[in-house]
Amino acid sequence: MKLGEKRTGVYICTGCGIDSLDIQKLIEIAEREDSVKICRTDFFLCENTGIIKEDVENENLDAVIIASCSPRVKTEKFLFDLPVERVNLREQVVWSHPTTEEETQALAEDYLKMGIAKASKLEKEEAEIKEVNKTILVVGGGVTGISAAVEAAETGYDVTLIEKNPYLGGRVAGMNRYFPKLCPPACGLEINFKRIKNSERIKFYTYAEIERITGYPGNFDVTVKLKPRYVLDKCTACGECINACPYERPDEFNYGMKNTKAIYLPNEIAFPLRYVIDENYCKKDEGCSKCA
Numbered sequence: 001m002k003l004g005e006k007r008t009g010v011y012i013c014t015g016c017g018i019d020s021l022d023i024q025k026l027i028e029i030a031e032r033e034d035s036v037k038i039c040r041t042d043f044f045l046c047e048n049t050g051i052i053k054e055d056v057e058n059e060n061l062d063a064v065i066i067a068s069c070s071p072r073v074k075t076e077k078f079l080f081d082l083p084v085e086r087v088n089l090r091e092q093v094v095w096s097h098p099t100t101e102e103e104t105q106a107l108a109e110d111y112l113k114m115g116i117a118k119a120s121k122l123e124k125e126e127a128e129i130k131e132v133n134k135t136i137l138v139v140g141g142g143v144t145g146i147s148a149a150v151e152a153a154e155t156g157y158d159v160t161l162i163e164k165n166p167y168l169g170g171r172v173a174g175m176n177r178y179f180p181k182l183c184p185p186a187c188g189l190e191i192n193f194k195r196i197k198n199s200e201r202i203k204f205y206t207y208a209e210i211e212r213i214t215g216y217p218g219n220f221d222v223t224v225k226l227k228p229r230y231v232l233d234k235c236t237a238c239g240e241c242i243n244a245c246p247y248e249r250p251d252e253f254n255y256g257m258k259n260t261k262a263i264y265l266p267n268e269i270a271f272p273l274r275y276v277i278d279e280n281y282c283k284k285d286e287g288c289s290k291c292a
């Protein structure tokens, strides 16, 4: 064991089809590494994490390597009070490559070696997941996104809903009638808008787009870019501004078949009920301030 290297344990799951690999060969590869003090297999590792906890205590391990499924799943199951390196033998190897080919085994071996190398140098602070953040991000505020957000919030999760348009409701908001009851969109949408308004768990951002997602399951960091509406929050949607505005823009909500003013309400049942200025058509830069 080299100076500064950690004492690690390797845990290879043999469930979910991973046993189609040559597991014995993987064990040999792991045991050849200086830092590896213990290597175990289990057919249902995510349900038997007790063996890992025991080893961490009894073998004085500094880090563990979990060779199983994607780190995007079972995050909480494999959360221990020490650095954990996940090696994805399931989705990245056996579920996506022909298990009969030599290259698939070689791929698994390479991933395992890389995981061990990384874990043997990981500092605790680099790897630690302090707390799993259970807030759910829903991207898209059409009827599907709204339903997902409302249902998730009502089962007890905090939800952040992001919609690129300046209103929620997506395509359904623009329909005349919709299936199966052939009611106007206001029927279903208004109930859901009310559920969103009444929910303390849902935050929503309209006219917003995801700019960047970093992190990992349980600890994502999402950067959201908000487009300016150029209209204050206290807009009461009285509509006086459209009488004042002399300039028009194509109304994409009505497929460009008519125009709105440069300042406009996205649609009759817009939620949130606030006007927006389309900066591409507004002549503020040329000195217009008629709606101010």
Ligand code: SF4
Residues within 6 Å of the ligand: 013, 014, 015, 016, 018, 043, 044, 045, 046, 047, 068, 069, 070, 074, 090
């Ligand atoms: S879900 Fe992951 S840990 Fe659980 S059995 Fe499948 S591969 Fe193993």
Ligand code: SF4
Residues within 6 Å of the ligand: 244, 245, 246, 247, 262, 263, 277, 281, 282, 283, 284, 288, 289, 290, 291, 292
């Ligand atoms: S500043 Fe002028 S062009 Fe722009 S929205 Fe107001 S009235 Fe219309």
